[in-house]
Amino acid sequence: MNTGGVMERTTCLVxxxxxxxxxxxxxxxxxxxxxxxxxxxGDFLRDFRGDTVHASTVRLLDExxxxxxxxxxPQSRLERIAFPDPAGGVAVIGEFTRLRPPYNYVATxxxxxxxxxxxxxxxxxxxFTLRMNTQVTEVIREGSRVVGARYRTAEGTEGEIRADLTxxxxxxxxxxxxxxxxxxxxxxxxxxxxxxxxxxxEQGGEVSGIQAHxxxxxxxxxxxxGDYYQVAYFxxxxxxxxxxxxxxxRFRARIAALAPEVADRVxxxxxxxxxxMLDVRLNRLHRWHTDGLLLIGDAAHAMSxxxxxxxxxxxxxxxxxxxxxxGPLRTGRVxxxxxxxxxxxxxxxxxxxxxxxxxxxxxxxxxVITGERDHLPKGPLAMTRMFPVLRTIPAYLVAIGLRPExxxxxxxx
Numbered sequence: 001m002n003t004g005g006v007m008e009r010t011t012c013l014v015x016x017x018x019x020x021x022x023x024x025x026x027x028x029x030x031x032x033x034x035x036x037x038x039x040x041x042g043d044f045l046r047d048f049r050g051d052t053v054h055a056s057t058v059r060l061l062d063e064x065x066x067x068x069x070x071x072x073x074p075q076s077r078l079e080r081i082a083f084p085d086p087a088g089g090v091a092v093i094g095e096f097t098r099l100r101p102p103y104n105y106v107a108t109x110x111x112x113x114x115x116x117x118x119x120x121x122x123x124x125x126x127x128f129t130l131r132m133n134t135q136v137t138e139v140i141r142e143g144s145r146v147v148g149a150r151y152r153t154a155e156g157t158e159g160e161i162r163a164d165l166t167x168x169x170x171x172x173x174x175x176x177x178x179x180x181x182x183x184x185x186x187x188x189x190x191x192x193x194x195x196x197x198x199x200x201x202e203q204g205g206e207v208s209g210i211q212a213h214x215x216x217x218x219x220x221x222x223x224x225x226g227d228y229y230q231v232a233y234f235x236x237x238x239x240x241x242x243x244x245x246x247x248x249x250r251f252r253a254r255i256a257a258l259a260p261e262v263a264d265r266v267x268x269x270x271x272x273x274x275x276x277m278l279d280v281r282l283n284r285l286h287r288w289h290t291d292g293l294l295l296i297g298d299a300a301h302a303m304s305x306x307x308x309x310x311x312x313x314x315x316x317x318x319x320x321x322x323x324x325x326x327g328p329l330r331t332g333r334v335x336x337x338x339x340x341x342x343x344x345x346x347x348x349x350x351x352x353x354x355x356x357x358x359x360x361x362x363x364x365x366x367x368v369i370t371g372e373r374d375h376l377p378k379g380p381l382a383m384t385r386m387f388p389v390l391r392t393i394p395a396y397l398v399a400i401g402l403r404p405e406x407x408x409x410x411x412x413x
Contacts, residue, residue, distance in 0.1 A: 005150075006159030010036045010129075011329055013148055013163035015136045015176060017044070019111070020297035020314035021169035022118040026064070027322035029125035030411040033329045036161060037128075038151060040135035044112035044119075051111055051210075051223060052078070052308035055096070055103035056404035057315050063406060065413030066121055073113045074226070077105040081307070081394055083212065083365070091381045093364075094394035106399055108210055110225065111311070139166070139179050139293065146180065146292035165334050167294045167321065169314075172281055174299035180290050184283035187358055189304060190366035192240060193278040194233040198255075198265050200224065213259045217371040220258045229262065231255070232305070236370050237280070244272050251275070280304060282354060282361070289339035296321055296342065301350050304357040306365065307398045313353055319405035320345050326410065349402040356397055 012028055014021045017039030025037040053070075061070045081094030096105050122128045133154035140148040140160055148162040168176040177184075211222040219234040233255065235243060243251065248271055256263035269275070281302040288300045297314030321342050328334040360366075364380070367373040384390050 006157065007162070008159065009148075009162045010034050011164050011332075012036075012325075013161050013166045014038070014169055015149060015166065016169035016171060016297075016299075017041075017115065017119075017130065017132070018169060018171065018297065018314065019115070019118075019311045020318045021167075022115055022122065023060075023315050024167060024169065024296070024318035024321055025128055025130070026118055026122040026125070027319065027408065027411045028326060028329065029122055029128035030413075031322065031326035031330065031408075032127060032410075033326055034127045035129070036163075037122075037130045038134045038136055038149075038161075039130065039132050042133045042154065044115040046112070049111040050305070050308055050311050051108045052311060053107040053109050053114060054309065054312035054401070055099065055106060055399040056401055057312050058107060059103050060315065060319065060405070060407055063412050064121070066117060069117055069121075070107075070109075070114075073109050073117065075107045075109040076224075077107055078210065079105055080391075081398060083214065093380065093384050093391060094398060095388070095391040096395045096399050098389070098392040098395055099399060103400070106308070108223070136170070136175060139176055144291055146290060149176070164292075164332055165294065165325070165329060166292060167296065168299045169297050169318075170299055172283075172298040172302040174295065176293065177285075177295055177299055180293060182285055182287065182290070182295070184285045184302070187282040187284075187354065188362075189280045189282050190237055190361055191234045191369045192237050192280050193305060194235060194240075194243075194275045195278060196231050196233075196269060196275045198222075198229045198231055198262050199268055200226070200228055211259075214368065215258050217368055218254060218258055219365070219369055220255065222259060222262070231262075233258075233275075234365075234369050240277050248272050278305075282357060284350065284354060288343040289336070291336060294321065294339050294342060296346075300343075301354065303354065304361060306357050306360050307353075309353055309357070309398060309401070312401060313350060316349065316401065316403075316405045317342070317346050319407065322411065323405070323408040326408065345403070352402050353397070356394070 011034040014025050014037040025035050028035045061067050079097050082090050082092045134151050136149045136151050138150040139146050150160045152158050168174050213220050221232040223230040252266040256266050282304045284301040288295050296317035303310035328338050
């Protein structure tokens with residue numbers, strides 16, 4: 001149906017300018033494929049994004065010739081997977097330093113800086129277009145095939161873009177996924193997350209970094225943003241309304257007791273309206289495509305925040321997509337078999353990563369948050385203390401992952 005707005009055409013239309021969308025746009029443009037990325041916001045400056053850039057993604061950036069620019073961004077390095085043990089001390093279950101250098105760490109980098117880096121690199125390619133303030137409103141179909149999408153800009157301009165292939169990178173609440181009627185299998189998650197800000201005192205040191213605190217069945221993470229902390233408070237799933245009913249003063253007291261270093265700043269939380277809830281999901285589509293449309297990243301498989309692996313898995317999806325589809329897109333012959341190949345290549349690493357997250361949620365962290373246990377499980381912790389080499393396994397699964405993707409030859413610089 002013609003809406004009367006602007007009508008355009010491209011080879012590949014990417015919906016969503018997150019890590020998956022920006023990496024896919026960059027790689028396809030370097031292959032000479034005409035690609036447009038639509039991002040509904042006007043910039044990448046949003047607080048509640050993941051900040052971890054894992055070792056396999058750092059290696060990818062090196063292969064793309066962007067390593068020096070990436071390392072110049074404000075960042076810090078995480079060298080281990082550790083939890084404050086309610087019984088005292090710190091429980092270390094993984095050590096990235098045991099991996100082969102130079103890819104033996106996880107970087108914490110403000111995601112907006114990471115996305116700006118990718119956008120700047122992609123804009124050097126003549127076949128790449130990034131359109132900010134452009135929200136997709138509807139998929140366009142011809143019969144059973146998706147042939148593009150309609151959009152609306154922040155100024156109210158409406159239009160449509162026809163494409164040989166549309167790729168949904170629009171996250172866990174994917175509009176495109178809902179419109180074509182694909183439904184994900186949901187796995188149980190015992191917690192949600194409250195996000196909010198607290199100011200930091202003026203001081204030198206790293207601009208980025210993560211601190212975690214556990215007290216009883218409460219768990220909080222502080223992410224250093226320079227002049228403020230982005231704070232994640234984990235709560236039992238379904239407790240949002242009850243905790244809000246306790247009021248802001250009670251919540252301030254909770255945070256002050258959990259993280260004493262910010263106790264003198266909790267009064268800056270003036271209302272619980274400033275506290276945003278993330279409904280944590282862990283799910284996966286059985287099928288990642290329909291004719292003319294592919295879903296990758298969180299649109300195909302929402303990840304738990306545990307391990308911070310969501311960005312890394314989404315980036316790996318994008319690399320695999322570019323590697324497998326650049327040739328068919330150049331010839332204009334992308335069929336269902338090509339699209340099914342993406343899911344086939346990425347299913348095992350995605351499922352294995354989610355299995356690890358489900359274990360950590362169900363056995364390690366979840367029971368503490370839900371009050372079933374007031375300490376982390378002693379068996380696995382004892383094993384990693386007795387045999388430190390075992391810490392290599394979770395470190396590899398988190399930092400590198402199963403079947404890490406490398407930049408295709410056409411994208412290397």
